[in-house]
Amino acid sequence: MRLLLTTELQIKHISNQVGYDSPSKFTATFKKKYGKLPSAYRPDSPAS
Numbered sequence: 001m002r003l004l005l006t007t008e009l010q011i012k013h014i015s016n017q018v019g020y021d022s023p024s025k026f027t028a029t030f031k032k033k034y035g036k037l038p039s040a041y042r043p044d045s046p047a048s
Contacts, residue, residue, distance in 0.1 A: 001034075001041060003017065003018070004038055004041045004042055005041060005042070005043065011023055011026070011027065011038050011039060014026070014038070015027070026038070
């Protein structure tokens with residue numbers, strides 16, 4: 001979650017850095033664990 005909050009990296013790059021081969025798998029896993037899409041945790045996100 002730190003990369004989402006402290007960088008402007010695209011979700012696909014973050015998912016790769018944390019070990020996912022597929023950004024969609026990362027997004028699904030993140031949403032299941034935290035209840036929101038990764039983009040919703042971005043400081044400039046309208047959903048945050």
